[in-house]
Amino acid sequence: xxxxxxxxxxxxxxxxxxxxxxxxxxxxxxxxxxxxxxxxxxxxxxxxxxxxxxxxxxxxxxxxxxxxxxxxxxxxxxxxxxxxxxxxxxxxxxxxxxxxxxxxxxxxxxxxxxxxxxxxxxxxxxxxxxxxxxxxxxxxxxxxxxxxxxxxxxxxxxxxxxxxxxxxxxxxxxxxxxxxxxxxxxxxxxxxxxxxxxx
Amino acid sequence: xxxxxxxxxxxxxxxxxxxxxxxxxxxxxxxxxxxxxxxxxxxxxxxxxxxxxxxxxxxxxxxxxxxxxxxxxxxxxxxxxxxxxxxxxxxxxxxxxxxxxxxxxxxxxxxxxxxxxxxxxxxxxxxxxxxxxxxxxxxxxxxxxxxxxxxxxxxxxxxxxxxxxxxxxxxxxxxxxxxxxxxxxxxxxxxxxxxxxxxxxxxxxxxxx
Numbered sequence: 001x002x003x004x005x006x007x008x009x010x011x012x013x014x015x016x017x018x019x020x021x022x023x024x025x026x027x028x029x030x031x032x033x034x035x036x037x038x039x040x041x042x043x044x045x046x047x048x049x050x051x052x053x054x055x056x057x058x059x060x061x062x063x064x065x066x067x068x069x070x071x072x073x074x075x076x077x078x079x080x081x082x083x084x085x086x087x088x089x090x091x092x093x094x095x096x097x098x099x100x101x102x103x104x105x106x107x108x109x110x111x112x113x114x115x116x117x118x119x120x121x122x123x124x125x126x127x128x129x130x131x132x133x134x135x136x137x138x139x140x141x142x143x144x145x146x147x148x149x150x151x152x153x154x155x156x157x158x159x160x161x162x163x164x165x166x167x168x169x170x171x172x173x174x175x176x177x178x179x180x181x182x183x184x185x186x187x188x189x190x191x192x193x194x195x196x197x198x199x
Numbered sequence: 200x201x202x203x204x205x206x207x208x209x210x211x212x213x214x215x216x217x218x219x220x221x222x223x224x225x226x227x228x229x230x231x232x233x234x235x236x237x238x239x240x241x242x243x244x245x246x247x248x249x250x251x252x253x254x255x256x257x258x259x260x261x262x263x264x265x266x267x268x269x270x271x272x273x274x275x276x277x278x279x280x281x282x283x284x285x286x287x288x289x290x291x292x293x294x295x296x297x298x299x300x301x302x303x304x305x306x307x308x309x310x311x312x313x314x315x316x317x318x319x320x321x322x323x324x325x326x327x328x329x330x331x332x333x334x335x336x337x338x339x340x341x342x343x344x345x346x347x348x349x350x351x352x353x354x355x356x357x358x359x360x361x362x363x364x365x366x367x368x369x370x371x372x373x374x375x376x377x378x379x380x381x382x383x384x385x386x387x388x389x390x391x392x393x394x395x396x397x398x399x400x401x402x403x404x405x406x407x408x
Contacts, residue, residue: 016207019207023216026216026217041393044335044393045354048336057335062233
């Protein structure tokens with residue numbers, strides 16, 4: 001241990017060391033055995049000089065106090081103090097908790113099965129291995145799909161549904177019906193020809 | 200240089216730091232604190248308890264109580280003032296409990312005549328420990344007496360009169376750096392003189408375990 005460190009200990013115990021150095025030294029004291037030994041010896045010298053006639057010289061009381069405290073703490077936390085009654089009490093409590101948990105698990109499982117069968121979801125989405133490997137032919141395995149109304153997204157779902165259901169063929173407006181126009185043209189041509197023939 | 204670097208950590212602040220660390224459960228910090236105040240507490244106890252061997256037992260009990268009461272220490276008073284009260288109360292309680300034990304002990308007259316105060320039975324230490332402590336005290340006193348005058352004066356002014364380094368520098372008419380050096384050299388010289396005894400003491404404790 002360097003003289004500088006010991007001198008710092010000497011100044012620290014007199015309150016004459018700078019705050020930064022003091023904090024650093026206090027941290028070192030926690031782990032450095034030699035530094036703690038210097039601290040104890042310098043304080044023992046102080047004890048010798050300060051002690052009164054009737055009082056004995058006290059040496060390293062700190063270690064015996066700390067040892068006693070540690071022993072007391074280990075005695076308090078010792079498992080030997082637990083009585084057999086306490087053990088059986090804990091065991092019965094654990095058994096009750098386990099049975100309650102099992103009941104909860106079984107109840108939850110049965111509830112899940114009921115929910116799934118009610119919706120029939122497993123029937124709709126079940127696929128055979130063949131279907132999974134090879135996509136199904138649309139003509140052979142057609143799955144009912146709900147009506148999609150994405151053709152007329154601006155209309156309300158009810159109107160979209162009416163249009164889809166009521167119109168198997170799309171209604172072409174008059175001005176887009178070429179057949180009708182052709183017939184009209186033919187009829188007008190025939191009428192005009194008839195009129196000129198009469199004249 | 201920053202002002203914080205020049206600012207010293209006073210003894211009161213040092214105690215506050217150690218108490219804070221002890222309150223966090225750091226036992227090494229509490230050990231440092233006990234060694235710092237062990238003798239002053241023993242001096243207080245010696246005013247109530249006359250038996251030298253019992254004084255150490257009571258001192259240990261005081262610091263056990265101090266540790267348990269640490270969460271209640273708020274720093275309103277100095278740490279020494281706080282433990283002083285605990286030491287006084289513990290000493291008084293010890294005397295009361297001891298007097299009750301003596302009253303409850305019924306001795307025949309003949310037994311009382313032959314009853315001797317056997318300090319060794321009450322002493323928790325072994326005879327070797329008692330002897331070692333006595334030797335330690337003697338060696339220390341001798342080492343202090345053999346110090347050069349300037350070192351002796353500096354250490355006595357610091358430890359006995361409680362003067363600060365500035366005050367010692369003024370009294371001894373020397374720079375403050377010289378005071379630091381003298382006090383440290385005095386402590387180091389006595390530490391070197393005690394080393395052989397302390398090594399024997401630690402060997403003895405290991406053998407006892």
